[in-house]
Amino acid sequence: MDGSSLSGRRIVVTGGAQGIGYEIALAAATSGADVALLDLRKDRLEAASASLAQAAPSVSVGHAVCDVSDREQVVAARRSLESGWGAADGLVNNAGIVIHAPAVEVTPADWQRVLDVNLSGVFYCSQVFGAPMLDAGVGAIVNISSMSGMIVNRPQLQIAYNVSKAGVIMLTKSLAAEWAPKGIRVNSVAPGYVRTEMTAADLETDQARQLWIGGTPLGRAGEPREIASAVVFLLADAASFVTGATLVVDGGYTVW
Secondary structure, eight states, rough: OOTTTTTOOOOEEETSHHHHHHHHHHHHHTTTTTEEEEOOOOOOHHHHHHHHHHTTTTSSSSEEEEOOOHHHHHHHHHHHHHHHTTTOOOEEEEOOOOOBBBBGOOOOHHHHHHIIIIIIIIHHHHHHHHHHHHTOOOOOEEEEOOOGSOOOSSSOHHHHHHHHHHHHHHHHHHHHHHHHGGGGGEEEEEEESSSOOTTTTTGHHHHHIISSTTTTSSSSBOHHHHHHHHHHHSSSSGTTTSSSOOEESSSTTGGO
C-alpha cells in the first residue's frame, strides 16, 4: 500500500482559499482526498473551490465561510459540510494572522485578535471537527504553527504572533497526548520564510536578503508546496507512528 495516499479521506483545511492553505488543499486533493475549504471571504472561497475542483476532478470539493475565532461559526461550518459532504477524518488548522508592532504599542484588541484566530481558532476547530473523529476512533490533525513559536524573528516585531504560535505547539502536544488512546494523531508543521503572494514583495527587500534569506542555510525562501508536502506526510499513513511532533520546515533557519 502507498503510505502517502489520502484516498478515501475527507480533509478540512482552514484558511484554504489562498497561499499555503490552498497549496495544502491542492496537495491533499491530488493525493486522493476529498477536501473542504474554510475561509472568511465567500468570493475567494468560491474561486479557490472551483480551481481545486478543476485541478483534481476525481475528488469532492466543499467549502464554508467561517471565522475560526468564533466557535459558533465553526460548529455551523461543520454541520453545513456534514449535510452535503460527510464527516471529516482529517483537519489542517492553517488560518492565521499577524500584526507587527512594538510590544508597548500593541493594543488589547490587536493582542486578543491574534490569539483568538491563531490559537483559540486552532482549539475550536480541533474540538469541533475532532469530536466525530473521536467517535469513529480514527483521524489526523495537523496544525500550522511557525518557527516563530520557537525563536524571535528579526527585525520585525510581532510578539502576539510569536506567543500564539508557541501556544499552537503546546496545544498540539496536549491534544496528541490526550487523544492518542482514541486513535487520533495530532502534529504540527512549523514553516520558516515562505514565498507567497503576500510575502513576495517583502522577500525582495534588502532586509529580507540580509536577515531572512541570509539567515537561512539553504539560502532561499520556501515554496508553499514544500509546506504542503510536509502536511500531507503527517496526514497520511506514512506518519502512522508520529504524534505530538512539530516538523520544522524552515530551510535550516532555526539551526543558527
